[in-house]
Amino acid sequence: FVSAGLMTLRQCVPMIMGANIGSTFAAQIIAFNVSALTPFMIALGYLGYAFGRREILRELGGALLGLGLLFLGIQFMGEATHPLRSYQPFIDAMQSMENPLLGILIGAVFTAVVQSSAATLGIIIALASEGLMPLESAIPLILGANVGTVGTALLASIGKSADAARVGVVHLLFNVIGVLLFVFLIPQLADLGRLVSPSAPELEGKARLAAEAPRQVANIHTLFSVISTLVLIWFTGPLARLAELMVPTRRAKVAPAGNPRYLDEGVLAAPSLGLQSARLETAHLGELVVQVARRGPLVAIQGKPPEFESLRNDAREIARLASAILQYIGKLSQAEHTEGDSQNVIRLIETVNDLQSISDIVSMNLVATGEQRVAERVDLASLRDESTVRFATFVITTLQNTVAALADPNGAPVPVGQVKAEMDTLAIAARKSVLERLKLADVQDVLRFRLANDLIEQLRQIGRLSLRIAENPPS
The missing domain is CATH 1.20.58.220 (Phosphate transport system protein phou homolog 2; domain 2)
Structure with a gap:
């Protein structure tokens, strides 16, 4: 929008915050335990996508097929992590996640590489539901995933106008400031995540963990974005000005008059x-x-x-x-x-x-x-x-x-x-x-x-x- 001249940078800042909240609902969907329905979702989605006569049926079929494959992938990842419970190097690696800076770094780098925070959250949910990752160790990875997901926006701004690059910088600033707000409050954030998530006291051991952990991880991901937005929504102007300082206006080259300005x-x-x-x-x-x-x-x-x-x-x-x-x-x-x-x-x-x-x-x-x-x-x-x-x-x-x-x-x-x-x-x-x-x-x-x-x-x-x-x- 900004590179096409349809929005100003300051108008874009609240939209970035809203998009951050909206993106957390992918993790909320992943957290549903619908493994029994996965084959039916894949089958119905494929039929709609392949044989639907109307465009809307094909689009709905494609969406259902994608969700089914996503849940199937999460299920496979969970099953594949079973041997890791007794694998000492992995146990040691999970214990090292108690250092939040290391967890944030790993989460940021992995998310930047795969260009999807949902993929990172899916792996975290799979590990947590198998009892391989305590909630306190998962939170730094969640925080890092929020920083790493900005890599996509920064890549998208390459070759665009200075304002378009500033959009990526605003997104980065928002998530980095949010991480700085929570990095010293990880135990409190974990307690808040447990408080707002459904519990299953009737279950024990792995069954209880599998029932509670996915929603706790997803809710913490959402809480991070919502609380960060509530804090930073009052500072949209300073965020925009800081991005302008970090990405100065490029010296305009004298372009031919016939060059398009707005076609994107x-x-x-x-x-x-x-x-x-x-x-x-x-x-x-x-x-x-x-x-x-x-x-x-x-x-x-x-x-x-x-x-x-x-x-x-x-x-x-x-x-x-x-x-x-x-x-x-x-x-x-x-x-x-x-x-x-x-x-x-x-x-x-x-x-x-x-x-x-x-x-x-x-x-x-x-x-x-x-x-x-x-x-x-x-x-x-x-x-x-x-x-x-x-x-x-x-x-x-x-x-x-x-x-x-x-x-x-x-x-x-x-x-x-x-x-x-x-x-x-x-x-x-x-x-x-x-x-x-x-x-x-x-x-x-x-x-x-x-x-x-x-x-x-x-x-x-x-x-x-x-x-x-x-x-x-x-x-």
Whole structure:
């Protein structure tokens, strides 16, 4: 979200905290003792995934199949640890876990390697349920798993913007500070985990341990994230500022104007987010078109060949960006959409095409007018007056307002009907003013009128395209 420009870093901090809490529910699911149901889950999941006719049935089948295989793996791990009960080197290793720093380090490194805290928690639950790991020894591994899981976020930020890297740093800071809060309170955290977990006093020995340990481990994992969030939620601003200090803004390289700013392949899996990225990039395209359109009339009236080439170069960058947006929308359209999102895809395509058409009018038609003016040595600058300037300014302002509405769909919409009527009136006044200033007594005056009339008509076409975008904008 941050690398796509959809969220600020400070907005992201509470979401990171919430995601930390949400991720602990994987351990809660693993803690359920459903070994008797595992074969049925795998069978039903496979049938739904392989033979489901509807997409939702295939997705539910895949989820059920995955859960069944997860529980089967936990069951196999538990059975595989039986010989370790009498294996002295392993017993010694478990006793060394009484050193919390070593346990945190092992948990962090293992989780970073497998890139899954759920896998680490699954192994801890399997060992604890077999009586091979006391709860006090399991807690450092749980704390370490919370630190190690940040490795995935840090890897995901490689090659992204500085803000995206800061997201990974905030995640790391949150978990490290949480570990520092609890590293000296491990016995108390273990007691709290036992207190909030169901007990089985009717059972004894291994049976009781197998019944109680999984839920205790899962609850401690959840308690760590919940308590850390309750403590640190008041410090979202300082956490964001600290991340900004640790990851300074990179010196911006001068990138070509046609390089996309917001298109992020990583959000294509979420169509609504992909649409927002495409809309922001389309607004960026519109800003480039406004810059070209603002220069176009003056270049046509009094510009020189280097300025003509400059406009053409800018138009090529606009065409390159428009092509990138359309390719991105093409990938986005392959996903399933709601009816509203499908309409937005169509509107975005139309908007990109209209913006590129405006750029083409400037770089081809207005530049062609300027080149003919230079070749024929025609004076158009003397035809500028209040009416022509007012019309040109009105057209460019209309385009600017349309692009501003693209960037902020919740802002004030362009009053299309009112603007169209006023633009037509100003175009007639501008054409009349030009005609009044020319006697059309010689060929030169006729050529001046034709070029000036072409210029007014091209500006009018820019205004019409702007209003077409404003009439049916993407939301």
